[in-house]
Amino acid sequence: MPDGMELERQLDPFDRRILDVLGREGRLPVTELAERVGLSKTPCQVRLKRLVDDGVITGFRAVIDPARLGLDHIAFTEVKLSDTREQALAEFNRGVKAIAEVEECHMIAGNFDYLLKVRTANIARFRAVLGEKISRLPHVSHTSTFVVMEAVKDLSGRAP
Numbered sequence: 001m002p003d004g005m006e007l008e009r010q011l012d013p014f015d016r017r018i019l020d021v022l023g024r025e026g027r028l029p030v031t032e033l034a035e036r037v038g039l040s041k042t043p044c045q046v047r048l049k050r051l052v053d054d055g056v057i058t059g060f061r062a063v064i065d066p067a068r069l070g071l072d073h074i075a076f077t078e079v080k081l082s083d084t085r086e087q088a089l090a091e092f093n094r095g096v097k098a099i100a101e102v103e104e105c106h107m108i109a110g111n112f113d114y115l116l117k118v119r120t121a122n123i124a125r126f127r128a129v130l131g132e133k134i135s136r137l138p139h140v141s142h143t144s145t146f147v148v149m150e151a152v153k154d155l156s157g158r159a160p
Contacts (some may be wrong), residue, residue: 011056014039017049019056026060066119073120074148077134078112082141091138099137103128112144123147 011019017037021028034044051057053150081092090109096105096116104117116134120126126147135143137143 009053015047015051017058018034018044018051022057061152070121071119072124074151075118075120076146076148077116077118077127077144078108078144079114079116079137079140080112080142081114081139083139083144084113088139092140093142096134099129099133101125101133111141 014037018033021033021036030048031041031046033048034041037044039047048057079092081088092114093105096102096114101118101120102116103119106115107113108115118126118129118134120129126145130143130145134140
């Protein structure tokens with residue numbers, strides 16, 4: 001399998017159009033996808049299979065509106081660890097993956113170690129998740145939270 005830089009150089013304009021269209025509308029039938037990118041069905045299928053096989057496309061999923069499920073409270077929490085040796089990082093990583101309310105977790109180079117995106121129903125539920133789950137993760141020494149007032153651009157790249 002080609003590495004990221006090599007693969008990026010191998011993607012031609014048709015591949016990039018396929019990725020752009022599927023990134024916005026992942027449920028298109030191949031015939032419609034082919035029409036939108038300017039290919040016939042078979043070459044489009046071959047390219048699509050190659051993009052999946054090469055790991056460029058890692059899956060297809062439904063994009064769910066969390067607000068419709070009553071989960072419209074978002075907070076970003078900075079986490080500082082007391083220990084950043086590999087074993088401590090691995091323990092934290094395992095623990096944070098088990099918290100359903102943590103939508104994203106990123107290791108950061110800076111004044112703190114991790115940035116978490118936490119989605120809950122309301123501030124009271126967030127406070128419980130922070131106190132009962134996040135703060136109890138291995139090696140957490142300090143947290144700082146920023147509450148989202150409005151999402152201007154969401155995961156899909158479109159304004160809500």
